[in-house]
Amino acid sequence: MLCALLLDANELVGPDRLAELAWGLTPPSTARAQIDICVSALRRALDQAGADARIEARRSGYALHVAPELIDITLFDVRVAESRAAAMDQRWDDAAALLRSALALWRGPAFGGALPGEVRRFDEKRLRAQEDRVDVDLQLGRHHALVAELRALVAEHPLRERPRGQLMLALYRSGRQSEALDVYRAGRHLGLEPGDRLRELEVTIRLDRENTEPVAGGPRQLPADVGGLVGRDDLVAELERLLTGERDTTPVVNLVGEPGMGKTALAVHVAHRVAYAFPDGQLFCDLSGTNPAEVLGRFTSAFGAVGSTLPDGLDERAEMFRSMLANRRVLLVLDDAATASQFAALLPGSAACGVIVTSRVAVGGTHHVEVGPLSPADSLRVLDRPELVEVAAGVPLALRLLGGCPQGTVPRGDVLTLADEGLEPEPRRALRLMSALDGDSLPRWAATAVSGGFDPLKQLVDARLLDVTGSDVTGLPRYRFHGVVRSFARDRVLADEARTAFERVAGGWLALAERAHQRLYGGAFTILHGSATRWRPHAPYVDQVSQDPMGWLDSERANLCAAVFQAADLGLDELCWDLAVTLVTLFETRCYLDDWQLTHDRALAAVRKAGNRRGTAAVLCSLGSLHISRRRGEQARAVLEPALELFGELHDTHGLAMARRNLGVVEYREGRPELATRMFELSLTGFERVGDVVGQAYVVSQLAQLSLDRGEYDLAVGRLREALVMCRDIRSPRVESQVLYRLGSAMLLQGRYEQAQQLMTSVLGMVRRSGDTVGESYALHSLGLISGRLRMFTEAGRSLRRAIRLCEANLDRVGAARIRLDLAQLVSQQGETFDAVAIAEQAMTTFQELRLSLWESRTFVVLDKIRAENRVRVAGPD
Structure with missing residues (x-):
């Protein structure tokens, strides 16, 4: 009783609450009397002990008054x-x-x-x-x-x-x-x-790991297994045989059945059972609302492809995906296909792979398997209530829903309607509002947001209308609709109510994404925001998001993108562009360039339709950053110049600074350093006026690079140290690692190898902690060059080879070839001419295939140098 009262110290605790804590859901009939006796005894014990606490008794319960610092x-x-x-x-x-x-x-x-x-x-x-x-x-x-x-x-x-x-x-x-x-x-x-x-x-x-082949493994995207499936033993055995037996072509198994028959559960269960036969990975995708190019982007990314290496066209992506799976044993589970065209481009070319497709009607494949109702006997194994089995008609979803009916009732009519009518008004309203949200699984706070503070989840889960589906990065459970339930509830929600509920949840996504960006950048830096209303989840959840902002952004990626699309569909242009631009933190770090493009295309259409000039400028400026990431200077200029003009008309100092920064990068890459310098200087002035410290640090580091290019090393180092102080003052590790990398490069150019090595080692640790494998390949490349200058040839070779492996894992062929060129020169220095020539020729093949004439010419120079050194070595001294 002492513990029960202390749980709600200094507050009145009713007898029902005390009884529940003491005896659970089945308190004895004498519970109230026993509680009174316990409290009296407890009062005496506290008095005898001289405890600084007292129990106040009222008709409606008890309150234990005690100083909080004593609990x-x-x-x-x-x-x-x-x-x-x-x-x-x-x-x-x-x-x-x-x-x-x-x-x-x-x-x-x-x-x-x-x-x-x-x-x-x-x-x-x-x-x-x-x-x-x-x-x-x-x-x-x-x-x-x-x-x-x-x-x-x-x-x-x-x-x-x-x-x-x-x-x-x-x-x-x-x-x-x-x-x-x-x-x-x-x-x-x-x-x-x-x-x-x-x-x-x-x-x-x-x-x-040094000198070791990668262990078997790959993406594991299957949802959690539902466990044993009643009445499906023969189907499970047949599907296992089709997927794991001998075959000459890729087995494509099409599970066909009406809604509610459990096709997805069966597919996932079988996929888990046969996963041992596909050790190189299992991929899963709900095809509803997707396009094949988007899905191929997800799948190739799961195998390590970064966004900058992905081709744009569907055919090219399909070819890349088939190449990636050529020597792998991978299982694909493609859920809820409407037509064969949705997944034709996703099929692997290797007979060692397998595919399961679920659909309501037959859509193609090498094997068709009908998934029908359960038999009466099997239905009774699921739900041991004969009076309800007849109503369910063998449909697994109906059996599950009817399991929540009170004993002694025999409902007649539509099962979903009955389940809905069995809810109290608040949970029923929350169910309908939640169904109006696009996206896959929802976090707990979203239910609270749509219902205005009421938590309906226990009632909805108990009624089998929502499923608990794992947990998110904060450790809290997530909730998912069955497709049939979602459609039923969505048909019954009023448009105005659905719009209001979506605005609250989308405002929550925006507030959390904004917080994640601030945590990564040290504040609201290098980003533009609009006037959309935020809805803030409870503080403990926000704190947990702040502990792993990148992990949270990544885990909620599908929901965040869906919120941008739905905001566009509902005409919420201000909310749409603000959320889309805020998500660039995720898209840029993880190289999700497809998501960046798709969300911004939708946001741009929304703001233009609404005549939202600032939103238009912000989205165009962000699209400029995307094109810069893809090294498309002409396209970047085409969106940045109108963005600059709009920001100028709006007298938006921050927007002007960001647009000029991006245009400065374009000018620099196109070989116009004077124009780049002018743009960067104007941008720096704007960032200083609005107090954007990270923006200042970025531009100062760009100006430092221009100084390095001119051989003004002392000026460059001074600027970089200035940028570094800015980053550390506001704790922005992401930009700090970029500045440190540039500073290390400056030290390398100056021949200050030990200092360069220390800096690059720091950068390597930072990018590894953040999971930035692209940054890791850059850092390892530089460390290899530095070790080579220090004549630490073994360490240099190890770093360069690790960098090459990372580039290949990221499908960065150009990066791998450039590093091979440096590795070839290193190997040549050690007298291994044959190996050096082979490595350089491997790089040459890549440059020729990609038609990179400048790098092809550089490779010819390196090969001539290696061969000339070999001739001198063979001839000996004069």
Whole structure:
């Protein structure tokens, strides 16, 4: 009783709440009397102990009055919150001390095992705080000391992903790459389906391991398995045989059935069962509302292709995808196809791969399998209520929904209507409003947003109208509609109500994306915002997003893009462009150039239709950045010049600064340094006026590059140090790594190799921590060149080869060829002329295929130099 009262200290707790805490959902008839007796005894015990606490009794319940600082669960929550604030400010020592003091409050299981309904919740909070403390210790470089603790934690919680990833990271940073990969594989053997962050860490470690072929692995995109499927044993066996048996062509199995028959669940279940036969990866995509080019972009990215290497055309993407799968055994699950044309371009050319397609009507494939209703006997195995089985008519979805009907009732009529009518008004309204949101699975806060603060999720899950489908990066559950339920509910929502609900949720996406950008850039820098209304989820969720902003953005990518498209469809132009531009943080870092293009095309159409001039200018300016990323100078200029004109008419200083910055990059790349300098100087003035420190740092570093090109090394280094101070003042690690890279390049040009090496090593650590494999290839390339200058040939070769492997994983053929050219010269210095020529000729092949005449000419010069050195070496001294 003491624990129950302390849970809501200083507040009135009613007898029903106390009874639920003490006895669960089935309190005895004497519960109220027992509570009164317990409270009286507790009062006497507190008096006898002289405790600084008193119990107030009222007719409606009891209140235990006590100072908050005397309650350990309150102290725990306060210290954990303070530690997260310290971590956000990168005060790692403070964060570690606060978390240790919070964890030191624990003496065993929560409440000594009392209140079993609350124990699990508080033990989860304790475990998450322990994981937070490990993250902070990893930031402080204490990886060696953490290994033993993390091994024990993983053994205790083998299916928990976060401590497994922390153990891998601690081993990796301790130089124990093989052990780190063993930890990853052990989780897979236990049935743990790794998330994106764990897979990315495994790829980083695997690529970094010296002189070792990559281990078998690939993307694992299958949704969670639903477990045993009643009445589908024969179908499961047949599908396994079709997918794993001997064949000469790719097996394409088309599961055909009416809505609600469980086609998707069957496909996912079978895919999990046959995954062993497709060790190089399993891909999943809901085809509804997609186009083949977009899906191919996702699939090739899953195998390491970065956006800048993806071709634009559907045929070229399909060819790239088939090439990637040529020597791999990969399973594709393509859900809810409407026509064969939706997936024809997605089919692999290798017979070693397999494909499962679900559809309502037959759409093609080498095998068609009908998925029909369950038999009465099997229906009874699902729902042991004969009076309801007849109503369900063997439809699995109907059986599931009817499972929520009260005992003794036999509903007649449409099952979905009955389930809907069984809801109370608030959950029913929330169901309809949630159905109006596009996107796949929804986070918990979205339900609260649409319903204006009411949380309907428990009722909707209990009624089987929503499914819980895993959790997001914050650890909170996500919720998904069955397609039939969504369509039913959406048909019953009023347009005005749906629009209002969407505005609130989209305002939430915008507020969270804005927060993620600020966390990554140190503030609202290098970005333009509009006047769209934000809706802010509760503070603890926002704090969790801030702990891993890039991971959150990546995990919500589909929902965020869907919100941009839906805002455009609803004519919410201000919200549409603001969210689209804010998402560039994600698109640029992860090279999701297709998403960048698609969201901005829709946003541009929306703002132009609405006559929104500032929104038009902002989207055009952002599209200019996209074209610069794709090295399309002419297209970049075509959107940046009208953006500049619009910003000028609007007297928008910040917009002018950003447009001029982008035009400066175009001028620089097109070989006009004087015009580039003029643009950068004007841009710098604008960024200074509006206080955009990151914008200033970026432009100063660009001016420094121009100084390097002119051989003005001291001026360049001075400017770069100035930019570095700006980044560190506002804690912007992303731009800081870019400035450090340029500073290291300046040191290399000056022959200050030791300093260049230190700087590039710092850059390498920063880009690895952020998962930026493109930046990692740049850093390793530079470190290879520096080691070569220091005559550390073994280390130089190792760095250059790692950089080449990363470029190839990213499908960056040009980058790999350029590094090979440097590797060839390094190998030649070591007297390995034959190998050097072979490496240079490999680079030449790439340059010739891509018609890069300048690099082709440079390769001829390198080959002539290598051969000339060999002739001198053979002839000996005069």
